[in-house]
Amino acid sequence: MGDLPPRRSVKRWLVTTNHKDVGILYLATAIAFLLIGGLLALLFRLHLLEPGGTGLLTGDEYNQYVTSHGLLMVFWFLSPFAFGFANYFVPLQIGAKDLAFPRLNAMSYWFYLLSGVLAVSAFFLGGSFAGGWTLYAPLNVPTYTPAMEATTGSNATVFGLLMFVISVTMGTVNFMTTIHRHRAEGMGLWNMPLFTWSILLTVWMMLFAFAALLAALLLLGADRVFLTQYFATDQGSGLLWAHLFWFFGHPEVYIVFFPALGIMFEAFQTFCGRRLVGRKWVIIAMVLVAVQSFLVWMHHMFLTTINLEIKTLTMATTIGISLPFDLMVFALIYTMVKGRVRFTTPFLYSLGALVLFILGGITGVFLGAIVLDYEFRGTYWVVAHFHYVMVSGVTALIGGLYYWWPKMTGRMYSEFLGKLSFAVYFIGFNLVYFPMFLAWETPRRVFHYSGDMTLWHQLSTVGAFVLGLSVLMVIATLAHSLRYGAIAPDNPWEYSRTAEWAISSPPPLDNWDGRASYASGSLEFVPDTPATDGGAVADGGTATAEAAHAGQEERHPDHASIWPFVIGVGTFVFFLGLSGLTPIVVELIQPYYPADGPVITVAGEISYLYPAITVLGIAILGVSLFKMGVEDFYVPEPRVAERWPFGGDLDDTKMGVWVFLASDVVVFGAAIGAYVFLRLHEGWASFDPIPFAAWPGLLNTYILLTSSFTVIMALVMAERGNKRGLLGFLGATMALGLAFMGVKAFEYGVKFSQGEFWFTGLEYTLYFVTTGLHALHVIIGLLIAAFMIYRIVSIDAYLEDERPVEFFGLYWHFVDIVWVFLFPIFYLM
Amino acid sequence: MASVRTYAIIYVVLLALGTGKFIFFTFDDIFTYEMAMGGTMVLAVIKSLLIAGYYQHLIEEPRSITYMMSIAVFMVFLLTIAAGYSIQ
Numbered sequence: 001m002g003d004l005p006p007r008r009s010v011k012r013w014l015v016t017t018n019h020k021d022v023g024i025l026y027l028a029t030a031i032a033f034l035l036i037g038g039l040l041a042l043l044f045r046l047h048l049l050e051p052g053g054t055g056l057l058t059g060d061e062y063n064q065y066v067t068s069h070g071l072l073m074v075f076w077f078l079s080p081f082a083f084g085f086a087n088y089f090v091p092l093q094i095g096a097k098d099l100a101f102p103r104l105n106a107m108s109y110w111f112y113l114l115s116g117v118l119a120v121s122a123f124f125l126g127g128s129f130a131g132g133w134t135l136y137a138p139l140n141v142p143t144y145t146p147a148m149e150a151t152t153g154s155n156a157t158v159f160g161l162l163m164f165v166i167s168v169t170m171g172t173v174n175f176m177t178t179i180h181r182h183r184a185e186g187m188g189l190w191n192m193p194l195f196t197w198s199i200l201l202t203v204w205m206m207l208f209a210f211a212a213l214l215a216a217l218l219l220l221g222a223d224r225v226f227l228t229q230y231f232a233t234d235q236g237s238g239l240l241w242a243h244l245f246w247f248f249g250h251p252e253v254y255i256v257f258f259p260a261l262g263i264m265f266e267a268f269q270t271f272c273g274r275r276l277v278g279r280k281w282v283i284i285a286m287v288l289v290a291v292q293s294f295l296v297w298m299h300h301m302f303l304t305t306i307n308l309e310i311k312t313l314t315m316a317t318t319i320g321i322s323l324p325f326d327l328m329v330f331a332l333i334y335t336m337v338k339g340r341v342r343f344t345t346p347f348l349y350s351l352g353a354l355v356l357f358i359l360g361g362i363t364g365v366f367l368g369a370i371v372l373d374y375e376f377r378g379t380y381w382v383v384a385h386f387h388y389v390m391v392s393g394v395t396a397l398i399g400g401l402y403y404w405w406p407k408m409t410g411r412m413y414s415e416f417l418g419k420l421s422f423a424v425y426f427i428g429f430n431l432v433y434f435p436m437f438l439a440w441e442t443p444r445r446v447f448h449y450s451g452d453m454t455l456w457h458q459l460s461t462v463g464a465f466v467l468g469l470s471v472l473m474v475i476a477t478l479a480h481s482l483r484y485g486a487i488a489p490d491n492p493w494e495y496s497r498t499a500e501w502a503i504s505s506p507p508p509l510d511n512w513d514g515r516a517s518y519a520s521g522s523l524e525f526v527p528d529t530p531a532t533d534g535g536a537v538a539d540g541g542t543a544t545a546e547a548a549h550a551g552q553e554e555r556h557p558d559h560a561s562i563w564p565f566v567i568g569v570g571t572f573v574f575f576l577g578l579s580g581l582t583p584i585v586v587e588l589i590q591p592y593y594p595a596d597g598p599v600i601t602v603a604g605e606i607s608y609l610y611p612a613i614t615v616l617g618i619a620i621l622g623v624s625l626f627k628m629g630v631e632d633f634y635v636p637e638p639r640v641a642e643r644w645p646f647g648g649d650l651d652d653t654k655m656g657v658w659v660f661l662a663s664d665v666v667v668f669g670a671a672i673g674a675y676v677f678l679r680l681h682e683g684w685a686s687f688d689p690i691p692f693a694a695w696p697g698l699l700n701t702y703i704l705l706t707s708s709f710t711v712i713m714a715l716v717m718a719e720r721g722n723k724r725g726l727l728g729f730l731g732a733t734m735a736l737g738l739a740f741m742g743v744k745a746f747e748y749g750v751k752f753s754q755g756e757f758w759f760t761g762l763e764y765t766l767y768f769v770t771t772g773l774h775a776l777h778v779i780i781g782l783l784i785a786a787f788m789i790y791r792i793v794s795i796d797a798y799l800e801d802e803r804p805v806e807f808f809g810l811y812w813h814f815v816d817i818v819w820v821f822l823f824p825i826f827y828l829m
Numbered sequence: 830m831a832s833v834r835t836y837a838i839i840y841v842v843l844l845a846l847g848t849g850k851f852i853f854f855t856f857d858d859i860f861t862y863e864m865a866m867g868g869t870m871v872l873a874v875i876k877s878l879l880i881a882g883y884y885q886h887l888i889e890e891p892r893s894i895t896y897m898m899s900i901a902v903f904m905v906f907l908l909t910i911a912a913g914y915s916i917q
Contacts, residue, residue: 207901208900236916298911310915646894649889650894658894659897662897662898662901663901669901669905669906670908673905677912694851698851705843705847708880713836715830719830806886809884813880813885817880820876820877821873828853829854
């Protein structure tokens with residue numbers, strides 16, 4: 001499918017893979033989740049009008065609303081809103097025609113939308129998750145906590161989040177590849193616009209941070225559905241979750257805030273009429289923050305039992321991370337001082353964001369000090385602080401919406417209405433959040449507070465409604481613009497300096513004719529031919545001229561495919577089904593459940609509809625993945641582009657595979673790390689190997705190593721154009737993979753026959769889940785191998801272009817490397 | 830890409846190293862638990878480097894790919910070691 005229907009057609013929005021369309025979808029969907037999350041906030045703010053609650057909500061409803069508000073705002077509104085802009089403008093700013101993998105981009109969007117639908121549908125499936133947005137253990141498991149039973153709804157929240165993280169992983173692979181390999185000729189890294197810089201650093205952080213969350217959610221999902229015990233032990237589980245969650249969670253603060261910061265940089269430059277003061281230092285400061293963001297996570301754990309030495313170290317790194325931010329703040333202030341400020345609506349929002357961020361930042365330094373944190377932790381001080389930080393980011397993002405609105409719609413907005421919305425927004429913001437500092441002694445997450453704080457809470461509730469009104473005013477202003485706004489010129493801002501302003505408003509489907517080039521020192525659109533100047537670039541990078549895709553030069557890139565949407569639907573159905581399996585699993589394992597095991601308090605009703613839904617989801621996924629695999633979808637790689645430092649013989653897909661593998665390293669690493677942590681916590685010597693003998697592990701080591709050899713031989717055969725050899729070695733790889741699974745099944749079977757299961761004890765959980773996760777990778781590899789064999793047999797695939805065999809090999813060898821570590825850990829030590 | 834001969838030699842070395850891990854823990858009258866664990870980890874690292882370097886052709890890719898994968902491994906060690914140390 002290649003033809004893209006017109007924008008007025010619903011079909012257009014189901015099939016589009018164009019980055020600008022997907023960007024608009026992200027923005028619209030994020031606003032929808034903002035409204036849902038905001039509505040929940042208004043409801044529980046009303047409940048907070050009186051100490052002990054007004055009676056509007058029950059206790060459990062309050063917990064659900066607070067939890068879902070946090071989850072929806074952090075995951076389904078903030079980052080996706082920013083990535084709406086990133087989708088639309090990063091390719092334009094770097095001179096690319098689209099993202100590197102347009103279908104993957106569309107799939108990422110559909111996973112995002114449907115994961116949010118799954119999370120929201122939790123309210124209608126017995127109740128949403130109610131244990132707080134940080135999902136702390138043991139509130140996140142069905143054992144010990146009768147109020148947190150593994151209802152289908154709360155499982156749906158967790159699986160919604162898991163599906164969202166998969167969406168993020170796909171987005172990360174796409175943006176990493178695009179920004180590193182699709183920059184226009186002459187655009188070195190130093191020359192990239194600051195918004196694009198902020199997105200690049202954001203996706204680098206996402207690559208490692210979200211992988212840790214993915215691992216945590218996989219383990220939590222196993223706990224909730226299969227009753228494993230990662231987060232159900234009486235010791236260690238709480239700390240394990242906190243480590244995994246905050247290893248993700250602290251970088252997440254910057255993942256959320258960096259794009260907003262990028263918009264502030266763009267707006268300040270444009271509306272102060274000058275280049276950002278200290279631009280290179282600002283970039284260096286952002287890089288420093290991205291690195292340091294992974295060194296501070298334990299400041300969220302000062303009140304846990306981690307030792308004082310690590311707390312002190314973390315306090316130092318936390319103070320350290322504030323320093324690069326100081327530089328950025330001063331760069332923005334000095335840019336205003338050195339420039340001539342034009343107080344347009346986007347600038348007002350950006351300036352407002354700066355003011356709010358300074359307040360949020362300073363109040364956060366209090367929490368970074370151990371002794372102060374002992375006092376402030378778990379109070380409204382934390383609530384006020386992180387809202388000042390997070391929602392200052394929202395402020396800048398709304399500024400971005402006004403800033404780029406003329407470009408996206410071709411219409412100007414009313415400055416009067418825009419400024420009015422800002423005034424109401426700024427007043428509302430401070431009215432809702434500042435009183436929380438004054439009422440800081442209120443404990444978080446509960447609606448009981450001291451009577452002398454009633455006034456502050458009532459002011460805060462009024463402020464919430466004012467803030468809500470301002471959001472509606474923003475939407476009304478932009479709706480007014482669509483109907484009555486003047487036609488926007490290509491560049492409505494006098495001093496804008498990035499490439500998106502050099503083309504029409506809105507931009508055409510393929511952005512521009514020919515290709516963008518900065519080789520002459522300024523932006524030009526030149527015929528799409530190889531570089532004529534040898535590819536000299538500013539930052540020591542390399543410009544490559546590839547004559548790839550010979551014979552396809554006349555072909556137009558495809559922009560439409562229905563399969564990303566269908567795959568999203570299949571995944572949604574699969575996770576929906578999975579959400580309702582817990583009661584059935586409980587029923588099945590009850591006879592074998594250890595008497596001294598964690599108490600199961602699940603009261604969910606058994607419904608055999610859910611296994612059927614799960615199977616349906618797998619069926620939809622199977623068909624749609626196959627269909628997408630055989631779909632003829634043309635995406636050209638730019639023949640001339642800046643690719644430093646990911647140039648050389650790499651191509652987009654190979655780089656994408658490597659980025660995915662880097663993410664998978666952290667996923668498996670976190671799972672193995674969880675094993676090491678829990679074993680250390682229990683006492684290293686207290687564990688014995690779970691398998692009945694070491695020899696099945698050794699046998700599987702031989703099998704997997706042999707399969708690695710056959711995969712590499714398959715690549716050799718593909719390069720030689722030897723179809724029979726290729727088929728033979730790929731078939732041998734499949735046979736070895738099946739043999740591996742056979743040995744594993746035998747090994748598991750022996751344990752089951754001895755009455756030992758994944759829920760028998762913690763060490764059993766660790767063994768079955770970690771090796772099971774590896775086995776799942778083997779199964780996925782087998783499915784890919786089967787598909788490739790089908791393609792070789794049916795259309796003689798990979799004989800002229802062997803790269804897919806190499807990509808498959810990269811994955812298969814990775815699975816082998818993981819086993820290199822799993823074998824000694826679980827069979828020998 | 831390396832030659833078939835190189836791939837075959839690496840395969841044989843990998844099998845030998847895999848067996849080595851097993852031997853460390855089987856002959857516990859020769860190797861203490863700590864020696865076996867240390868030796869096994871060294872062998873595992875060597876095996877991983879061989880597979881990544883030659884079967885995944887990491888040595889032929891731009892060095893930046895190696896750095897990216899190294900950062901990922903570093904993150905795993907950072908999380909595991911820091912978390913493990915925090916409860917000592």
